[in-house]
Amino acid sequence: MKAEQLIVNIGTLMTPKDLGKLVRGKAMQNVLTMHNAYIAIREGRIIEIGEGEGKNYQSSDTKIIDAGGKLVTPGFIDSHTHVVHGGSREHEFDLKLKGVPYLDILKQGGGIHSTVKATKQASVDALYKQAFKSLNRMLAFGVTTIEGKSGYGLERDTEIKQLNVQKMLDRDHPIDIVSTFLGAHALPKDYESNREGFIQKMIDILPEVKQKGLAEYVDIFCEDGAFTRGESLTMLTAAKKLGFKLKIHADEVVPLGGVRMAAKLGAASADHLMAIDEDGLDALASYDTVATVLPSTSFNLRSDFAPVRTMIERNLAVAVSTDYNPGSAPSENFLFVLNLAALYLRMTPEEILTAATINPAYAIGRADTIGSLEVGKHADFVVFDAENFPYVLYHYGINHVQAVYKNGVCVMRNTHEEDAV
Numbered sequence: 001m002k003a004e005q006l007i008v009n010i011g012t013l014m015t016p017k018d019l020g021k022l023v024r025g026k027a028m029q030n031v032l033t034m035h036n037a038y039i040a041i042r043e044g045r046i047i048e049i050g051e052g053e054g055k056n057y058q059s060s061d062t063k064i065i066d067a068g069g070k071l072v073t074p075g076f077i078d079s080h081t082h083v084v085h086g087g088s089r090e091h092e093f094d095l096k097l098k099g100v101p102y103l104d105i106l107k108q109g110g111g112i113h114s115t116v117k118a119t120k121q122a123s124v125d126a127l128y129k130q131a132f133k134s135l136n137r138m139l140a141f142g143v144t145t146i147e148g149k150s151g152y153g154l155e156r157d158t159e160i161k162q163l164n165v166q167k168m169l170d171r172d173h174p175i176d177i178v179s180t181f182l183g184a185h186a187l188p189k190d191y192e193s194n195r196e197g198f199i200q201k202m203i204d205i206l207p208e209v210k211q212k213g214l215a216e217y218v219d220i221f222c223e224d225g226a227f228t229r230g231e232s233l234t235m236l237t238a239a240k241k242l243g244f245k246l247k248i249h250a251d252e253v254v255p256l257g258g259v260r261m262a263a264k265l266g267a268a269s270a271d272h273l274m275a276i277d278e279d280g281l282d283a284l285a286s287y288d289t290v291a292t293v294l295p296s297t298s299f300n301l302r303s304d305f306a307p308v309r310t311m312i313e314r315n316l317a318v319a320v321s322t323d324y325n326p327g328s329a330p331s332e333n334f335l336f337v338l339n340l341a342a343l344y345l346r347m348t349p350e351e352i353l354t355a356a357t358i359n360p361a362y363a364i365g366r367a368d369t370i371g372s373l374e375v376g377k378h379a380d381f382v383v384f385d386a387e388n389f390p391y392v393l394y395h396y397g398i399n400h401v402q403a404v405y406k407n408g409v410c411v412m413r414n415t416h417e418e419d420a421v
Contacts, residue, residue: 022317044407075144087118151182222258
């Protein structure tokens, strides 16, 4: 089979290997590295990768693209974001720097309540434009697929509005968006004496979300000050009965047993995990649930980082994500997250690449089509202005991405300083 496009002169091609299951523990080190490599593409999918010039895949009609001896990896997958939201929270920044506790900021009407108010007030057009800008930034840092959550409405109309905006963005933007319903993100003040009623209110929205195809996953924030393990079980069980796949925010501050509960239900991922305990570690080692860690959140909150070295030693499948949101992680910079993974999570380059590609692909149910550079998968890849992946992690704070390809099409090209001379 001849290629429609042939990417040649790839100095170093690095890709994890799709094992047909989560890549766990020491296996996260097993990354395929090729030099002087090529990628042969037809109809947006990879038909071969290899070393050399790929002449067997060339014809007179083949478009030859020279990678200039640069590094190429799969497109990054950001499997935990809150990309659609109204407003921002820089007005709280000084309070945080002064050490005012988040709960005190919340009592003053700040925190998530501030974003809920802004999102409710924002028009569909305003939310679309703000999120489109964020997606452009994500794309510029090499992200080709994301998961996006609702959760800034806490009532039907705004939750549905967020999900509808994500559906529009998935249609219009090069980045693919997998949507998650997170109606139980926080407890509204007027439900403090009727927690059961709020959970039921969120459950009542699910049939409409399912019917309209607005989300594949349902998530809940199982945490001290948010929702209990029992409330989370009620929500996720109801979602599973309706055919939704599951996720959970858990063990960010206090381990409440939500990780094991969600893993037993078959959750695709458990996210945050800075305070994960032995029971949570055992559960993630026993079930097919990805441990999604969010180092940018720890960095911004100046809190503990998830114990990733322990996770890997315990044979967990780890993914890294931005947690992009206007409060605890207001940055779309995926490369910075990878820098943090190296410096503070003490992950190796190979582990980081696995955690940024194939494992998050499993966390969003897309590993059959993305997450690695292999025959049959979408030709989603990144060309870096660098010769190797360790350099990208070492030279922090810099955007090393030169070009991003989605389904074999160049959808973004960065101009670097030397290009502008």
